Amino acid sequence: MPKRLVVIGGVAGGTSAAAKAKRTNREWEIRIFEKGPYVSYGGCGLPYLVGGEIAKKEDLIVRWPHQFEEQGIGVSVNSEVKEIDTSKGEVEVFHAEEGVTRRYGYDALVVATGARPFVPPIPGVDLEGVYVLRTPLDGEAIRMALESGKVKKAVVVGGGFIGVEMCEALLNQGVGVTMVELMEQILPPMDPDIANLVQERLEKAGVEVMTGCGVEAFEGRESLERVVAGGSAIDAQLAVLAIGVRPNVELAKAAGVSTGPTGAIAANERMETNVPGIFTAGDCAEALHLVTGEPVYIPLGTTANKMGRVAGTNAVGGDATFKGVLGTSIIKALDLGVAMTGLSEKDAQKRGIPYQVARIKGRDRAHYYPGSHPITVKLLYHSESRRLLGGQIVSHWTAAKRIDAIATAVYAEMTVDDFARQDFAYSPPFSPVWDPMLTAANRAVK
């Protein structure tokens, strides 16, 4: 009888694990159980489904179930794993369409249960018109609400990555937007000086940004009419909660799988949990931070995919390792791109790491080449070792992807002095002769 791999969860981490497992060892029988109706979708594209850049939710699907089946991977959607029975090596699955529960044996398991949006216990949070944005169905629901023509004003609750992307999406749909963020700044993972540049841009585009201010109530008769925040009532027919996610760990915990200090599932670098034969990947799992060596919970699609490959490889007898993350991330905010990698000032302060900052404002192309835009580059480095700790960029959105070079240098544990020696590509349409990243590094070298 072939060995059996069961993958719980079929979005980024789960499908990566299943596909990689099949390529690693074709002898194994592999089955994905997904609670929702879709597998393998680009969750990060949801704001663009709302904004209209993407026509319909099906466009977000990377691979359909039949494509997995053709690869020899079984897929069951609308199928929720209710229990992991480690003593028998079985999972109990509720198939919602059939309304039946079945048990399936496994020899190895990948827990890729993902995360769920945090929904705070605010009065009126269940009102029609109050949404989260996590699945294609969520995205479609918001899009349909917007297309109904009844939404003139919207409130985005939370000024993080998804919150900012939702501002752009709602503006694209011709809706007035108020953003409400509990912290004193938007984009909490970034430093205030960087986040403020984005806030100014949003405000210039007409977004009302309220920081240091929480939502007290959602109000309305049949559906949302007002959001009460910071003591004042904001007219709004639609609100999106984008205040972070919580890892789905309950199923695994009940089976004896340990979570780490972040509350997400802990695993070694083979992505194996404390329970032998149970692996994990994706937004339910924590990861080591490559600068601090500490576990962090930074759920991102790239990380989920990387973890999935490692979990899938090892689950079927292969050998791969996942070293950790830098939290590299990037978002588009209208015409701006905002990117970060490694530690922010706040991160360094929190950990008592002595650091210095090199920050410059330059241009993304040669001064004489048409269409150049401002770019701000900020580098953090260790005061004593001079090791590069992180970087942040705000620029025209076409220039922000150069954060990858900083991420590579941070990964390589390069000093800021060595980073200043990098041989970066130059010609006038692409950069000034000193790339702004080098100009920032040279500021530190002085």
Place this chain on the structure above:
Amino acid sequence: MPKRLVVIGGVAGGTSAAAKAKRTNREWEIRIFEKGPYVSYGGCGLPYLVGGEIAKKEDLIVRWPHQFEEQGIGVSVNSEVKEIDTSKGEVEVFHAEEGVTRRYGYDALVVATGARPFVPPIPGVDLEGVYVLRTPLDGEAIRMALESGKVKKAVVVGGGFIGVEMCEALLNQGVGVTMVELMEQILPPMDPDIANLVQERLEKAGVEVMTGCGVEAFEGRESLERVVAGGSAIDAQLAVLAIGVRPNVELAKAAGVSTGPTGAIAANERMETNVPGIFTAGDCAEALHLVTGEPVYIPLGTTANKMGRVAGTNAVGGDATFKGVLGTSIIKALDLGVAMTGLSEKDAQKRGIPYQVARIKGRDRAHYYPGSHPITVKLLYHSESRRLLGGQIVSHWTAAKRIDAIATAVYAEMTVDDFARQDFAYSPPFSPVWDPMLTAANRAVK
């Protein structure tokens, strides 16, 4: 009496050296002698002056002489250094405007004499209508010829970086273009599979590309009428020679300064030549290749600036080092961007370095995000150590700058396996969830 630094040559390397020397040690008296009428111009912008993206040659000037003078740096233009007298510590300078020769003492010298276009001894090469493109005056002359309306067809001799940029410039000006390249491929520093993608794009835009074929003669009565190449005559009223440059080393050699195996001036990592007190920087100097450790001659504006800072620092008693180059370069070819760093296949073969290739064709954005384009990424890595040796990218021009991340990894001597672990920035407008660079690396990891 203050110590005196003389800088010979006032474009990229020379002005970088002078400016950095002044910042390093304000006690020194610093003077730049420049043979031509302009200092501190963006030579890499010349194709865009020809193409019309840049209005006039003055727009290319980074800093004018009076701006150097305000910093306390003397600048003499139209002033050619004729001799370096190391025994007396003097240079002899011919000031063309005054028609006089004077001698100036120095305590340290930076030789930044640059390079000159190679002009092959082809019949008719001196005809009116045959140009090189090196200085703002060259660029202006070609631009004026184009604006005269008499040029319907042009021949670009040489399919290197400047040749390709000239094709775009001439097309922008509504001129028919034939490119003639002696090698079997255009873009000789790159591998044929990459260069061919660019050639196809140029051909699609109407450029006739002739490879493996040299120019036999330039013909015409008063000015250019025909270029004879590969045995056939091409009607053309304008031709641009873009077949490489030769370092200007004669002045330095006459003073006992040694050149290296490449024929350019040799220097240690402090950019000091074999003659104590004589430093060098820019297109007249060779550099160590960071992968092979061998001297190479890859004259580029970025390198000139970096060398200049190091030469300037050390010349006035500071301490800085220049480690070498990866030959990272990028050009725009119509809507394409083409970039490379490190070794090409040809480089590796020539040196007997055992290597493997990972090459993929992907998209530069998420498949569902509007406006995505194809991108080809090619990575070379050492067959045994698996060290990343180099990379090449062809993509929409807005995506090619990601070569910097590969350059950083090559600099850091990263293996291709470690490169596959990089935490690159992702969101749908910027990249697929697996950045194409990672997809290429994963191909190597298997």
